[in-house]
Amino acid sequence: xxxxxxxxxxxxxxxxxxxxxxxxxxxxxxxxxxxxxxxxxxxxxxxxxxxxxxxxxxxxxxxxxxxxxxxxxxxxxxxxxxxxxxxxxxxxxxxxxxxxxxxxxxxxxxxxxxxxxxxxxxxxxxxxxxxxxxxxxxxxxxxxxxxxxxxxxxxxxxxxxxxxxxxxxxxxxxxxxxxxxxxxxxxxxxxxxxxxxxxxxxxxxxxxxxxxxxxxxxxxxxxxxxxxxxxxxxxxxxxxxxxxxxxxxxxxxxxxxxxxxxxxxxxxxxxxxxxxxxxxxxxxxxxxxxxxxxxxxxxxxxxxxxxxxxxxxxxxxxxxxxxxxxxxxxxxxxxxxxxxxxxxxxxxxxxxxxxxxxxxxxxxxxxxxxxxxxxxxxxxxxxxxxxxxxxxxxxxxxxxxxxxxxxxxxxxxxxxxxxxxxxxxxxxxxxxxxxxxxxxxxxxxxxxxxxxxxxxxxxxxxxxxxxxxxxxxxxxxxxxxxxxxxxxxxxxxxxxxxxxxxxxxxxxxxxxxxxxxxxxxxxxxxxxxxxxxxxxxxxxxxxxxxxxxxxxxxxxxxxxxxxxxxxxxxxxxxxxxxxxxxxxxxxxxxxxxxxxxxxxxxxxxxxxxxxxxxxxxxxxxxxxxxxxxxxxxxxxxxxxxxxxxxxxxxxxxxxxxxxxxxxxxxxxxxxxxxxxxxxxxxxxxxxxxxxxxxxxxxxxxxxxxxxxxxxxxxxxxxxxxxxxx
Amino acid sequence: xxxxxxxxxxxxxxxxxxxxxxxxxxxxxxxxxxxxxxxxxxxxxxxxxxxxxxxxxxxxxxxxxxxxxxxxxxxxxxxxxxxxx
Numbered sequence: 131x132x133x134x135x136x137x138x139x140x141x142x143x144x145x146x147x148x149x150x151x152x153x154x155x156x157x158x159x160x161x162x163x164x165x166x167x168x169x170x171x172x173x174x175x176x177x178x179x180x181x182x183x184x185x186x187x188x189x190x191x192x193x194x195x196x197x198x199x200x201x202x203x204x205x206x207x208x209x210x211x212x213x214x215x216x217x218x219x220x221x222x223x224x225x226x227x228x229x230x231x232x233x234x235x236x237x238x239x240x241x242x243x244x245x246x247x248x249x250x251x252x253x254x255x256x257x258x259x260x261x262x263x264x265x266x267x268x269x270x271x272x273x274x275x276x277x278x279x280x281x282x283x284x285x286x287x288x289x290x291x292x293x294x295x296x297x298x299x300x301x302x303x304x305x306x307x308x309x310x311x312x313x314x315x316x317x318x319x320x321x322x323x324x325x326x327x328x329x330x331x332x333x334x335x336x337x338x339x340x341x342x343x344x345x346x347x348x349x350x351x352x353x354x355x356x357x358x359x360x361x362x363x364x365x366x367x368x369x370x371x372x373x374x375x376x377x378x379x380x381x382x383x384x385x386x387x388x389x390x391x392x393x394x395x396x397x398x399x400x401x402x403x404x405x406x407x408x409x410x411x412x413x414x415x416x417x418x419x420x421x422x423x424x425x426x427x428x429x430x431x432x433x434x435x436x437x438x439x440x441x442x443x444x445x446x447x448x449x450x451x452x453x454x455x456x457x458x459x460x461x462x463x464x465x466x467x468x469x470x471x472x473x474x475x476x477x478x479x480x481x482x483x484x485x486x487x488x489x490x491x492x493x494x495x496x497x498x499x500x501x502x503x504x505x506x507x508x509x510x511x512x513x514x515x516x517x518x519x520x521x522x523x524x525x526x527x528x529x530x531x532x533x534x535x536x537x538x539x540x541x542x543x544x545x546x547x548x549x550x551x552x553x554x555x556x557x558x559x560x561x562x563x564x565x566x567x568x569x570x571x572x573x574x575x576x577x578x579x580x581x582x583x584x585x586x587x588x589x590x591x592x593x594x595x596x597x598x599x600x601x602x603x604x605x606x607x608x609x610x611x612x613x614x615x616x617x618x619x620x621x622x623x624x625x626x627x628x629x630x631x632x633x634x635x636x637x638x639x640x641x642x643x644x645x646x647x648x649x650x651x652x653x654x655x656x657x658x659x660x661x662x663x664x665x666x667x668x669x670x671x672x673x674x675x676x677x678x679x680x681x682x683x684x685x686x687x688x689x690x691x692x693x694x695x696x697x698x699x700x701x702x703x704x705x706x707x708x709x710x711x712x713x714x715x716x717x718x719x720x721x722x723x724x725x726x727x728x729x730x731x732x733x734x735x736x737x738x739x740x741x742x743x744x745x746x747x748x749x750x751x752x753x754x755x756x757x758x759x760x761x762x763x764x765x766x767x768x769x770x771x772x773x774x775x776x777x778x779x780x781x782x783x784x785x786x787x788x789x790x791x792x793x794x795x796x797x798x799x800x801x802x803x804x805x806x807x808x809x810x811x812x813x814x815x816x817x818x819x820x821x822x823x824x825x826x827x828x829x830x831x832x833x834x835x836x837x838x839x840x841x842x843x844x845x846x847x848x849x850x851x852x853x854x855x
Numbered sequence: 856x857x858x859x860x861x862x863x864x865x866x867x868x869x870x871x872x873x874x875x876x877x878x879x880x881x882x883x884x885x886x887x888x889x890x891x892x893x894x895x896x897x898x899x900x901x902x903x904x905x906x907x908x909x910x911x912x913x914x915x916x917x918x919x920x921x922x923x924x925x926x927x928x929x930x931x932x933x934x935x936x937x938x939x940x
Contacts, residue, residue: 317900318917374896411917570893573872628907631900 140290141356144345146209150185162464169324183324185338185440197229198305200258202341210343219295220267222286224278224302226444228252231307253661268734273639275498280447284363288675290348301343301448313634325409326468327434335408338440342448358455361507364388367656368501369647373635379420381503389505394514401489404450406497407434418476433481437468447496454492500644526720527729533588534808535711551822555709555797557690576612577689582642585714600654600680602643605669607800609639611691666801667847670731686804687712700767701798709797713804726854727814733848740779750783758835759788768843788824810837810851883927911939
């Protein structure tokens, strides 16, 4: 890369926010200056007894057929891109609840028309933004509970740093819904007085809602309208407990240190910390310990702003990024609203009244269930952070071990069926899924995490060596449906009085990645992506971007659930056989010359013509020469458009090799692509495409050639599975 | 009281899916939370729901929960004093 790239920084060039404090950045600033709380009793839905305080957004026009989160996100997005002439290159959104506000109403009304549920998916919010803004790049959704917004921003930062995108719209959104209101209530972590972070008498959090978006722009010099430099971000996982934070804040310390390292600064450079500061006894105690571990003598000015806004879950990291940038731009330190008597046991002293100051560098913490931690660094000027990575292209991922589950069984059974061109689709009996797992480990788990743990154990064994994974990347189209449905059903049956706290904790999309982290003590980045049929591909992209020198787990998994799978996924509804499962891979960064197999995520986006895909694959001739087979994912619900795209791809490239429509064999479910990748990896290890599968009437040796995973439908993605780097 | 204790042990095993335990494995005075049974904070909350449903007894704070779920003895005593079902 040329010398000019040395100064390339990622700038925040636009901001949008919709929160209980109002619509827009100015309203937010006003709220910070006024030092008031916007927490009020719930009105969005009826609750039995006195309503708990919540952070509700008021004054937005909602459309009945579009879920609330979609409306909130679009309003914030429009503010952030108002000065932009062309659509952003990509969107990265943190979201946990997707369209569940509407789904809750539909389920209660007994609606069974799948068309009405089309906005349920957590990934549909980012897709809605992409469609509304005309963005034809990737629209990635990160679902890591309450750290989602911050994790999404870190992923977007790496997209711009890598040069893959010049401008990325990124942030977070969550709408207040029964699931989160009652879920946190059942966990007994809601303060009936409203959140009082760091107060001696604090008694919990306040559930809220919001959307906040940043426009990130990569540039050598500060672009017009630059508001701050996005200097770095650190991610970690406690790998400790599904919902409780590590009591000493171990993961929080690690995330903050990694964030500061990434920004190229020492702790003393930080002028202000925006705390995660939910107001629960446990979070505030653990986070304070983490702060004191890094700052044993004097800590920077710090405050939690959740007493103002409440805890908007997946949005909170993005809301607090906006707050952090406002502290830099406006020269103020926001008050820790809600705290009247600081808890001396925490050992920290928050800013109690909004102060004038000139902070140069601020750090913003966001932690979530599953011990999922993120710490972001924003600064007025460049901090001398590590800038653009050396490669423009996607970094290859080397596969050290692989395993899968399909209706036919585990890896060998699936492979035997697949290479004989026999249908492996189905729902594997629970006994066979859990046969290798200790009963204690899975006693609280329903089907989805069991599938993932089982596959991951097998993939680890397949490496034939001791591996300590650091990162965990999971793609899931629909998340834990059994837990979500069980929670909502029991809640409704009890007249909204009770439901299972275990199911609530288990219902989050990153419940799977957190179980994997706990099982394998993986304390690095812990990312869950979701976007229907492209959920696993998004995990592959995220892993490629965020991987460092350490091994990691990469997994795609979905469960078949009655009745939700058929209601939510049109391809499942159209399928003759119910199917689920997924694939798990133990991976390491691919270095040149290293033996394979390797995955290279080549393309992800919304395109109608194959030209761009063929270009990134090196042209028509390269496609002919480099690949022996195409494994194509043609979801039943998108058959016509996907087949037309595939036909043009084959015509434009003149590809003569085998084309295998893997869903015909492996089944219709969102992350079946992960099973297809495991099949491709295994065939490359055997260096042979068997006759029954090749369609050529004979075995095809794979020496030197790879398999192209081409997934079509609502998006287009291309992942190269190659024999070596 | 002994019958209630026995029933509670069965309900705890069933609610928390402690498949490798039988009621006889849980001594009346054994530490329930954070002890050998591997019962943690989420489990306690799950038991709170069960107790409310089956006995009409509400345990609405972590502090009270920690006290009531100290042992089977403590739990049985609290339930028999406060039960409405």
